[in-house]
Every structure is written in C-alpha cells, then in structure tokens.
Amino acid sequence: MARLEGSRWRPTIKDVAAEAGVSLKTVSRVLNLEPGVAAATSLKVKAAAERLGFQRNETAAQLRRLDQSSRLIGLVIEDLANPFYSTLARGVENVVRGAGYLLMVASSDEDPTVERDVLRALLTRRVDGLIIVPTGPDQSFLLPEIVGGTAIVFVDRPALSGRADVVMAANAEGAVQGVTHLIDFGHRAIGYLGDDQVIATARDRYLGYCDAMASAGLVPDEAFVRLGLHDTAAAEAAVNELLEGEPAPTALFTSNNRITVGALRAMRRHPTPVALVGFDDFELADVVDPGITVVAQDVGAMGRTAAELLLSRLRSAERPVTKVVLGTRLVVRGSGERRP
Amino acid sequence: MARLEGSRWRPTIKDVAAEAGVSLKTVSRVLNLEPGVAAATSLKVKAAAERLGFQRNETAAQLRRLDQSSRLIGLVIEDLANPFYSTLARGVENVVRGAGYLLMVASSDEDPTVERDVLRALLTRRVDGLIIVPTGPDQSFLLPEIVGGTAIVFVDRPALSGRADVVMAANAEGAVQGVTHLIDFGHRAIGYLGDDQVIATARDRYLGYCDAMASAGLVPDEAFVRLGLHDTAAAEAAVNELLEGEPAPTALFTSNNRITVGALRAMRRHPTPVALVGFDDFELADVVDPGITVVAQDVGAMGRTAAELLLSRLRSAERPVTKVVLGTRLVVRGSGERRP
C-alpha cells in the first residue's frame, strides 16, 4: 500500500506575506478581519493564503494575545463510557462549542490521583475553564488556579463550597420522592442499593432513603442496605443476596443507573417479583417489562447549565458564586407500583 | 456569596529563575530533567518553582519545540450521547492518555459542514493526530493535513481509501450472519430497517441483508425495507408501519443500536411477536424479555485499535497504510430464535 510522506512543513503568515508581497502585519490584519486594508490588498493576501494552504496556528496566537485565552474547555468526568456522563458531556459540548470553545474530555475513574493528573495536564494546556465531576474529598489544590484566572464549575457533586460554582441534582429530595413512592404503595421492607459513601451523591441519596423511612415511622433494616456498589456486577451480586435472604425485601431502591442495571439482571432470575424504583432514568426503562419507575434527572440540562455557568464566569470573574440545584422528577412506569 | 478575584497572573520560568537566583536556561534544564545540573542548583530551582506555584505553559513549549508536537489528539464522532460513540471514545481515551496525550472530542451530528468546522478548529490547535468517524462522501480536504504531518485514522467507516489508516467492522458479513440466522429459523418475510444510505455502514449492512436473502433464494419484499431511519423515533414509526401491514414480516433485522431501540418500543405495543436480530449490542439486550439476539461488534476495541494505529503512525509516518477489519459476533439471546 501507499506510504504517507509528511513533509511536516506548514506555511506561516510570514510565508503568506512573502507570497503576497506585503508585510506580515498586513496579512495579520486580513486574517483577523481588521479594518483599514485596501480591498485589493485583502484579495491579494487571501489568494496567497489559499495558494499556500495557510492555516493559522491558534496556539501561537494565544500566546501573544493579551488575555491569553485558549478557547479550550476541559471536562473531567468519571467515565465517558457511562451513558450518564456521556449525556452530560454532550450537554456541555453543545453549549461551549456554540460559544466557540473546543472541549477536552478526560475520565477520572473515580480515582483522585488520576483526577489530579488530568487536571494538571489540562491546566498546563491553559484551558480557559474546567467543568469537573469531583472525585475524592478535597479539591483545594485547585484554589490557586481559580485565583490564576481559570474558571471552574463543579457538576453533579459539590466541591470547594462557596469558592466555585456548582450544578447538581436534588439528590436527597429525589431519593425521598422515590422511597416515599414505594412506601405509599404499601412497602415496609425496602432494600437500598448504593454506591461508595465517599461519593457525595451516594451519601445524599442514602440520607434521603433514611429520611423517607423515618418520616413513615419505619426503621431501615440493616440487612436490606447494601452500600459501596460501584459497578453493575457488584449491584447484581448484592441484589441476588437480598432477594435470596429470609426475609427478603418487597421493594428495592437502586440509587444510580449502574446499580439499576445490575438489579434488573439479578431480578430476571428471581421468580418473586419485587417493586423497584431507580435513581436516574435510562434509555430502555420504558421497554423492559414492567417499565422501570425512576427518579429522573435531566442530565443533558445539567451539562448545559454547567457550561452556561462556566461561560458566564469567563465573562465576569466578579459574579457571586452560584449553586444551581436541579429538581428531579418521578417517572411512573410500573415497576414501582407493584404492591407487596 | 463570595466573589472570585482572579489576579490572572502566572509565574513563568523567568520568575522562577529570579526567585532561585539562576538563569532562565537552568530552570528549563531542571524542569525538563536535562542532565548537567548540580544537585544543589536543582533543589534550589525546584523549591523556587514550588514557592511560586509555577506550572509550565505547555502551549509555549510546543511552539518552540522542534517537532512542534502538541500531545493533543482530536476525535470527531457523530454524537457523544450515543452509547456506541461514547464507548468508542472511551476506548480511544484509554490508549492515548496512556501514551501521554490529551483528547479533544467533538460531535459532528452527521453534518459535513459541522465536521469541516470542528476539524478546522482542531487543526488550528495543531493536534498531533485525528481519529474521525467520517461524515459525507468526501474527506479529500484532509489530504494536505496528512502531508502537513497530522496523523489521521478513520474509524467505523472508510475514507480517503489507501491514503489513511482505517478501522472498521465487517459490516456486510455481520449483516449476512444476522439475516442468515433468521432465515435458518424459518423466516422468509424478513423486514430490514436501515439508516441513511449515504452512511457507509448503512450501505454495507443493507448489502449484507440483500446477499443473505439472495443466497437463500429469497427476494426481499420492498415493502419490508425501510431506509433512512436516523433516530429511534423514526425507527419506531417505521416498525409500527411494518407490523401493521398486510402481510407483515415475521422477522426484523434492525441495523444499528438506535434502530433496535426504536423497534423494541414499537414491538411492545404489538401483540403478535416477531423475531428480531439487531446490529450492535447494547447494555440491556440481555435484560429485556426475550433477550435480544444481536450481531455484536467490540466497540471499545475499535476505539483502542484506532488509537493504537494513530500512535504508531505518529511514531513512523512511513508505515504503509493499514486497514483493520474487526469481526462481528452473533450473540444468541432469544429474540432471533422465534419461529414464524
């Protein structure tokens, strides 16, 4: 097959200037649409640029510009392959690209070390702003960056309370909503499946579960609570255990999309149907039988909101720090309305 | 709430040099781990950098470096929110980040104009390489970039045949496999649901369908073929039409993940069960009842392979152009084994 020969040479505005027989500055003016260039000169320059296949080196331009802005936004999420985060990322992308920014994405895999590494990498590239799903308990190493002029918005989970903008869901309230729904349908033995409690959303949702139970005068049976489930396989195993227990819960609250999927796998193999409400909506929730009742958050809106906050922060660093809490919505589909 | 004051000043190596009482070049040597610096000097410099919170400006470094490499990879896919592409993206990310590159992602929404715009934006940022799911019929505008030294790998669909590396699935063969499976189970009236035929994968899979039918001595009934379906809603409507027709097909081949989801929605409302085989696996394929038989491709592997090809191209521009075709795998789960 053919070989690719990269000459690795790219024309600069200097080359264009020589080609057009004008000065470097005139080329710069034409390319930046600055006024004060004769129409004929402009045409000459454009033709020369076209002939040479000139393409501006945005990296060099950024270096010299007064504001040093890179028009680059960094996004750090847990896992790009998780539909929750990819939907979030798409929301962010739509807004920032509409404003002329390019998006750099990195997955942290919930590992604070990885998170620090990718953040450092993004910062050395001088991104104008960062949208971060924070991992671990302490993001204070980012404070100097905020002072240094990098805009930062946390999303899904709070961090650097009061020092950076945050967009998140009403996690506790949403969990209360979902668990109360199960209680309203007559359930008392409600199992709870949750992620690692170091994750803020996991803590808040578990609190919501406890609150809802307490409000109904119920005491959660510790045997029905499984925490620290971080993937579908762990959730599947935990649900299997719960359903095989004696007594078994009559209902389950699965507190994120990974856990709900794992639970569905486990429940397929169990003859006795239990009620199920999940936190997070997912694509086929309406297709399985029965449809899965969920506490839905608008993940795309969460991403868009975070991006808008970031852009607004870029425009005015003086705007007061904002925290946006997006409401959740109970979507009734059948699985949550089974009676004990 | 608090206000954020960005002083917008960042220390440079010049500042570090002054702080450490050495020359700029010595700081550079220390930061780049170049040999020939006294241990004491090195410590002094490191301490000064630490005190000032120095962070190298990678953008400036790139500008002066001889190879001008940015350690940036651009990825252009159709839609980041589609699990197929986000899984692909994650595969790419894992490989390139492991090699010290950062990933810039952009969705083209299958629009050639958007594709050109984001590619131009990525190229002005001087990405070292591009991984592209090509949209539209002509990517020849990228040829100068290959010559200019940008490595390019196309993924999922071929482009610039023989001039750039490609990773794709065995689309026609996979479709043959799926449709033949339905034929083997006694189906003759097999409906085909496909995306817009300008998309290479859509064309190839439809060809596979036709081939499989022909091999069995069957003539596809035009009334059973619906093309140009680009989202779940369109697929759902098309399947509704097919299933309400007289006669209706006894089996369906849905040729991508969007279409399969739409078909499942439609089929939920139809009493007569039909057989179904889909192209692309998806997360809950084993959870719905019956499980969905699919022609699966390893999307993560496709992303990883594309990234590895790209890295290898970055290492040697002289390597012959390569085309990798990844096989598909029929996953039997129940929906494709219903008899007419």
Added chain:
DNA sequence: TTGTATGCGTTATCAC
C-alpha cells in the same frame, strides 16, 4: 493604508 519593532513563555544554540 501599510510597515517595523517588540514580546508572549518556552526550547535550542552556542558560548563561557
């Protein structure tokens, strides 16, 4: 309307 000189933050060259 156009051009010259300077500098952004870093790496490269070459001298000491």
Added chain:
DNA sequence: GTGATAACGCATACAA
C-alpha cells in the same frame, strides 16, 4: 555546570 541570546508564529504598539 551555567548563562546569554535567538527563535517558534503570531498579536500588539506605534511609526510612517
């Protein structure tokens, strides 16, 4: 071992 100086590709200030 260390440092002065040029240069990367472009924008900026200022001059003509």
